Structures are given as structure tokens and as C-alpha cells.
Amino acid sequence: MTGPGPAISQPSPNFGGRRDGLRPELVVLHYTAMPDAQAALARLCAPEHEVSAHYLIARDGRLFRLVEEDQRAWHAGTGNWRGRGDVNSRSIGVELDNCGNSPFAEPQMARLEVLLCDILARWQIQPEGVIAHSDFAPTRKTDPGPRFDWQRLSLQGLAVWPAPGTPASAPDEAAFLKAARAFGYPVEDGFAAVLAAFRARFRPWARGSLDESDMAAIEDLARRFAVDRAARRA
Numbered sequence: 001m002t003g004p005g006p007a008i009s010q011p012s013p014n015f016g017g018r019r020d021g022l023r024p025e026l027v028v029l030h031y032t033a034m035p036d037a038q039a040a041l042a043r044l045c046a047p048e049h050e051v052s053a054h055y056l057i058a059r060d061g062r063l064f065r066l067v068e069e070d071q072r073a074w075h076a077g078t079g080n081w082r083g084r085g086d087v088n089s090r091s092i093g094v095e096l097d098n099c100g101n102s103p104f105a106e107p108q109m110a111r112l113e114v115l116l117c118d119i120l121a122r123w124q125i126q127p128e129g130v131i132a133h134s135d136f137a138p139t140r141k142t143d144p145g146p147r148f149d150w151q152r153l154s155l156q157g158l159a160v161w162p163a164p165g166t167p168a169s170a171p172d173e174a175a176f177l178k179a180a181r182a183f184g185y186p187v188e189d190g191f192a193a194v195l196a197a198f199r200a201r202f203r204p205w206a207r208g209s210l211d212e213s214d215m216a217a218i219e220d221l222a223r224r225f226a227v228d229r230a231a232r233r234a
């Protein structure tokens, strides 16, 4: 493993067992919305807050391990992705030390890439399994937010990004939601919330009403990564 040294163990008491024999099939990325890594660590390790994550990456690239990967950390809350709830039991949670309104530091991004590469290989998680907190809880959460560089991750096979220039349907709310659902979004949260979450991740510069570029992006993602939900339930 390359990178700036091994993980620093900082155990949090806030975890339990993964339910129903579930194993990680997702990696959820968060920002801490705290002033610094020490403040975030204090919160993520305090029993009274009942929150945690498997990892925290500081702005300087230090990696803290709070919960073992085979355990269920408490980072996701309610929501569902690809029609499946209990995201905590299905995921590994990574907190990034960031307030939400500043760029993510280079050493932090580099450390995240090494970590993701390792997690995806060990748990056989596909790049489309790396998602934002806002993706599966669009009415509640906005992290890791429009400053996070998903395209950078996708260029290394650590996340997905829409292919440019894909022919699209005319902008239409129902068609957008159909494709968003196929990709994984919980469309029961409503069009406005899903469009906001989708844009925060894939088109952070986009404003105004649904447009052809939104349609091209979501339809490309749906085409390449749609999950057969009926087969998965069986």
C-alpha cells in the first residue's frame, strides 16, 4: 500500500453488527461539516452522539480507523439506494474533514483514492457502488456536496461519471425520475430533491429547470448501471 503511512486506530464505541448477514456493497462518502478533524473525531467517538463512520480522513491526509469494516457503523441514517434500505448494514462509511464550502485538500483526496482502491478490491465493490450521502437521502443530506471531485475518482475507476455526448430524451420529469430510479435514486423523495442531489454530484454548475444535459447524464448512467431489482430481491 502506498500513501502517507498506515491508518491511525481511534476506536469509536458507536457501532453494532451488520444485520441479516449483509456485507458491504456500497461505500458512502460524507463531509464532516465540523471545524477540524479533532472536533469530528470527538463527535464520532462520543457515545451520546450515536454517530460514527468506518474512517475519517483529515485534510492533511491522515487516515483514522474508527470502526472495523465488518461491523455496522452509524453514518447513513434513513434512506435507500437501488430500492434497498438499511444502508448502514450494506456500506462502509468514509468521513472527509471538510466544512462543505471549501475545496477538498489534495493530500485528503490522494489518501481517499488509496483507501477506496483497497476497499473496492477487498469487498469486490463496483465503482457504481461508491455514492454520496446525498444520493440515498436527498431530502435530508447534501454531503459531500458540489465541491467534491467525483470526476477525478471516476477517472481511476473509483466511482462513475456520465459519458458526454449521449443522445437524450427531451427534458421531462417522469423520464428523468424513471432513469434516476434505475440508477438507484429513491425517487419517492420527489423530483426536486432528486434533481438537486443528482446535480450536486454530476452537474454542480447547473441551475434552473431540468435540461437536456441532465437528461443525457441520467439516461447514460441508467443505461450503464441499472440494477435488475426483481432479480436482486429473489
Ligand SMILES: [Zn+2]
Binding pocket: 029, 030, 031, 075, 133, 141, 143
Ligand atoms: Zn453524511
